[in-house]
Amino acid sequence: MELRTKVKSESPRGLEKPGKMYVKGNYLYVNEIKKGIHIIDNSNPSSPKFVSFINIPGNGDIAVRDNVLYADSFSDLVAIDISNPAEAKEIERVKNVFKNGLFDGGLWNLNESIGSINDQNVEYVTETVTVNCEENVSPNFWWSGGWAIADRASLSNSSGSAASPQSSGNSNGQAGSMSRFALHQQFLYTVSQNQLHLFNISKPSKPVDFAMVDIGWGIETIFPYENKLFIGSSTGMFIYENSDPAQPKQLSTFQHGRACDPVVVHEDIAYVTLRTGNACAGSQNQLDLVDVSNASSPQLIKSYQMENPHGLSLDFPTLYLCEGEHGLKLFDVKDKFGVDKHQLAHFKNMDAYDVISLGKTLLLIGKDGFYQYDSSNPLDLKLISKIPVGKAI
Structure with missing residues (x-):
């Protein structure tokens, strides 16, 4: 297949239609929907530098173990050596493993044509917004859409953080709540439309097709937490026991009406967003808090009406919740029965798709590009840097 010859490192290019995000060490990895991955040096968060672009046809998801980046390329899984980020190179390919398709369309309608990239420039700003906790606030520095990424080298997840932890063992990075890839011990887990796929990566440079687990249909996201996997679908949340990483076992299903469904977990509570949209035939736009203290019998705590919730992240007790074109909302969730209060x-006048809280830094993705904030005080966010769509250095 001709496309299998085209995975290669190229010179940096501007963001055009950014998709999912991933962070590891000083580097940021930004998916360009269906085209590949931008590598960005974020050792100085106020001045991120584009290093290279990896051309990966059909790409939608990212995970990184040590110096190996895993990515989907249409039906294949590719392993890419990123020890020299400027000269990334394919080192392994597992063919025809994503037969039902992985990619969910991300931020964009994939039927749209992709236009040309404009002149490449980066604009750096520092701005402060003071928030009145008693009111909804719409600070004018939030553009219509946005995305922030953190320098994880200088941060560590606080005990309260719930942002798709890529767990245990080797040196892994961090994904958002919309991710279909997850790392745990010697395995890479991926979810397609109806299956959980396991790859043995005990030797990171040589991923091996290991096993498949049939789940259902409409599978969308995966979130590893402690010894369990929480899998979001269009009809509910599946919980899998993962004490033996080679043999995930289904414990239960928390069902809801048809709606798109990412999930994050903190301690004994799962936070699930349900939304309507082009690919989510349904009428629910809400945040569900689910008691998972008994993972074999999850119980709804309470549902909260939202506008069009997408990705979410928790740095307990602060929940960051993306509302698509309606912006970003922050909640104190200490009172699980009074989140809405x-x-x-x-933050309005923006489009928010997915978010990751990493201690003192906030990561946000939206249609306008790449944004980075100091969130050491969530009510006094400071914009550190931004790279709008169409610009790079």
């Missing part, structure tokens, strides 16, 4: 802020 403790909305801390609402």
Whole structure:
């Protein structure tokens, strides 16, 4: 197949239609929907530098173990050596493993044509917004769409953080709540439309097709937490026991009406967003808090009406929740029965797709590009740098 010859490192290019995000060490990895991955040096968060672009036809998801980047390329899984980020190279390919398709379309309608890239420039700003906890706020520096990424080298997840932890063992990075890839011990887990796929990566440079587990249909996201896997689908949340990483076992299903469904978990509570949209035939736009203290019998704690919730992240007790074109909302979730009474802020006039909180830094993705914030005080966010769509250095 001709496309299998085209995975290669190229010179940096501007963001055009950014998709999912991933962070490891000083580097940021930004998916360009269906085209490949931008590698960005973020050792100085106020001045991120584009290093290279990896041309990966059909790419939608990312995971990194040590110096190996894993990515989907249409039906294949590719392993890429990124020890020299400027000269990334394919080192292994597992063919025809994603037969039902992985990619969910991300931020964009994939039927749209992709236009040309404009002149490449980066604009750096520092701006402060003070938030009144009693009111919804719409600070004028938030553009219509946005995305922030953190320098994880200088941060560590706080005990309260719930942002798709890529767990245990080797040196892994961090994904968002919309991810279909997850790392745990010697395995890479991926979810397709109806299956959980296991790859043995005990030797990171040589991923091996290991096993498949049939789940259902409409599978969308995967979130590893402690010894369990929480898998979001269009009809519910599946919980898998993962004490033996080679043999995940289904414990239960928390069902809901048809709606798109990412999930994050903190301690005994799963936070699930349900939304309507082009690919999500349904009428629910809400945040569900689910008691998973008994993972074999999850119980709904309470549902909260939202506008169009997408990705979410928790740095307990602060929940960051993306509302698509309606912006970003912050909640204090200490009172699980009164989340709606403790909305801390609402940043409007922006499009928010997915978010990751990493201690003192906030990561946000939207259609306008790449944004990075100091969130050491969530009610006093400071914009560190931004790379709008169409610009790079």
